[in-house]
Amino acid sequence: MRVPAGFLIGAALSALFLLMAMVSFIWTPHDVTVLAVAERMKVPGDGYLLGTDHLGRDILSMLMVGARTSIGVALVAAGIGLAVGVPLGLFAAARRGGWVDEIIMRGNDLVFAFPPLVMAILIAAVFGPSALNAMLAIGVFNIPVFARVARAGAISLWTLDFIMAARVAGKGAARISAEHIFPNIGNLLIVQATIQFSVGIVSEAALSYFGLGAQPPVPSWGRMLADSQTMIGLAPHMALIPGLAIVLMVLGLNLMGDGLRDMLDPRMRRTA
């Protein structure tokens, strides 16, 4: 099987940010909790590879620790979507056409009717802003996405002969869903998880930009952008660098997702 070039570029970009986040646990070029006002708003170069922010913190170190927040929030949010959405989708597919299916799908439509940011604002308003609530808000929006993908994939499998054979062998709907349907929609779920992971990165950045995500002093890419906004004329690098980090990470994940879809689903290759 030919590996698409886009997939390789995307995987390399994603791996780079994952590595940055990992390394930040044991080492960062500078301490992000130390404020050095004399060193503030330094341009890239000059002792600091990517410059410093308005409080004299090293931007590269902030990016590394911020990657941890972004990846953590997006990962847990995708996990919530998978853990709740997939069983719902499988259950709906097992009862396709019945009232359970109808209720699950209408419930999905309802969640879709709430714009995700509005949902996050509501959750933050109710429970207070924190990284945990950002995960919850993004995760809730992921549930119907995974439920739909799982249901659509499962429904097409239920008509196939090997499922019929399993039913004849006396297996119940729950066992068939777990043992035969779930492994066969794995590809679909992996591709969707990559996409939702990238959506999660952007959403986390948007939420922390508005102060609804991780709270200070924990660095996050979104808040780095919010901090830079009033100083964008004086220190444009403060806005450009975290923004580029978000773009590269999301681009990497999207390229990886597209590549995975092309590799795992031969039908998509023609139109890609």
Added chain:
Amino acid sequence: MLCYLLSRLISLVLSLAVASLVIFAMLEIIPGDPAAVMLGLNAEPEAVAALRTELGLDLPLAQRYAAWVGGMLQGDFGTSYTYRVPVADLISARLGVSLPLTLYAIFLSTALAIPLGVWAASRHGRPADLAIMGVTQLGIAVPNFWFAMILVLIFAIRLGWFASGGFPGWDAGLFAGLKALTLPALALALLQASILARVMRSSLLETLHRDYIRTARAKGLSRSRAILHHAFRNALIPVMTILGMQVSVLIAGAIVVENVFFLPGLGRLIFQAVTQRDLIVVEAVVMLLVFAVVVVNFLVDLAYAVVDPRLRRRA
């Protein structure tokens, strides 16, 4: 068709009813008493109690829910706790910014995306196609609030062509208003335009492989005429669906972009209302946004049924 319309209408009303319950319930569990927040820390308990009665906060839950929904159906959204004016007036003033902004963004993204998508498809596999695909891939990855900041940096701070934020009001003239909304609308349109251009391209490419296009070409039609007169209209159907689905994304995006540009729209209103615990405003704005999304999706479904008769029977 009538049967389909009726079933979609019932589902629309049900969705709105459940959504209103969810919104009401969520704001019910918010800690903090709006009356206490309004009067400040040093308020007398009697004054807080009197205000609670005035605002109707001491009535039973079910009664308050019924009053809220009943009021909205008559266009009465209640009175804002902090602004002390009817919520309906607040909303209609803010809609004067948010609605033109959203429409402007839809206009910009469609006007950019459709020609780009058609161009990319007609140059399939050539440099122009690859360049458009690359730029749109990037456009999908750029967060709208960051793009908004970059636009401010370039066009407001460096070039000085636009103001970096704020809105002069429609009284200042149509041109001044549109000018103030141009950067925000561009920031909002980038993502939509990127997605739409890609959908337009792949949809047109698929249509171009159909037999009727080959027939048209065999009759002696030029490639560009075949694209414009035969393939284009059919290829537009998936583009319309995506456009409908994007409405909820655009509404959320408008909330973000309005805050970056300090535009007095619904997005800023909802943020201020949340921080000031002005729950009645939050409830009304969220309900309105959900209403907009549900109604647009209903209209898209209807448009579909008009275009594709097979869908009518499935309901």
